[in-house]
Amino acid sequence: MFALFLLTGCSKEESVTDTSDRLVEIQALAIRNGCDVTIEILDDNIRKKPLTEDEKNEYNILFSQMAKLNGLTFPLEPQQINVDTRATESRSYYKEVSYKGLPCKVSVYWQEDNETGRISNVEAGIGGTKISGATKYTMTYVRDDIIHANESEISIEIKANFSAETFPIVNGKLDISRGPTISIKSKIFVEGKVWPQQMYGEFTIRFVGDGIWEIEREL
Known part of the structure; x- marks a missing residue:
């Protein structure tokens, strides 16, 4: 191109x-x-x-x-990960979705108290990268916001940047050092919920506009 x-x-x-x-x-x-x-x-x-x-x-x-x-809704699949102690368990939900052939993994992690059911240390993210021909596709996590989290429901929003960059092919190989000849950048917004007691989740991913979400830096 x-x-x-x-x-x-x-x-x-x-x-x-x-x-x-x-x-x-x-x-x-x-x-x-x-x-x-x-x-x-x-x-x-x-x-x-x-x-x-x-x-x-x-x-x-x-x-x-x-x-x-726009408006793509997908279920999250349960995956229990490392048990930290007898009282506290680390749990996760994840789902791989595809955007223009780019596999993106959406994940939600939290800790759950086995005695009280209390939910803590909730984190979420999305990411993926793929090179196809002369084009590199990347989904980059920017930040997540935990709307609320308790033993009944975890509600989360995730912001990410999507890019499709085409690079020159030199001697049959992708030459990233020269910089892209085509660059398409857009903002992605993911929102949804996980129900810990039912071990079920559902998220919606949206394409929300041009440019990129700015990465917030701690002072």
Whole structure:
């Protein structure tokens, strides 16, 4: 693919920011799949070059996956991990979901007092990485917020950044040192609940817009 930068968000609004053939073609593919995108072509030499059939297929797949991600609900599967003491147990729920072929693991961990049922030390996350051809896909955990946690219900929100970056191929190998020629970045929001007594959970993952969530740093 040629060098360009996309900021993504899914809607049905149509806005073409340039009249060049390549921009119009990419925009049309995005609109057809239900995604609104802002496109910047970084190389002026290719602005008038139409998309190849392979490029059209790649963009169709990408935009359709973005649209399908919104509102995806998935159950979490139980997995009990290390027992710390007779009174306190470490437990977890996890689920692998796929976004454009990228396997992402969503996990929730907590400690449970076997005598009182008290829930403590709740943590959650999401992450995954994959290289396919010239493109590296990454889902990066940013932060989680524990809305509430007790013996009946754990409610959690997770924020993550998704990126799809295409790099040059040099001598048959991906050359990350040169930097990406295409970079697509978007914000992911995951929210859901785990019911500890039933050992069941359910989460929803949403594509919420272009750019990235800023990582909060402790002072």
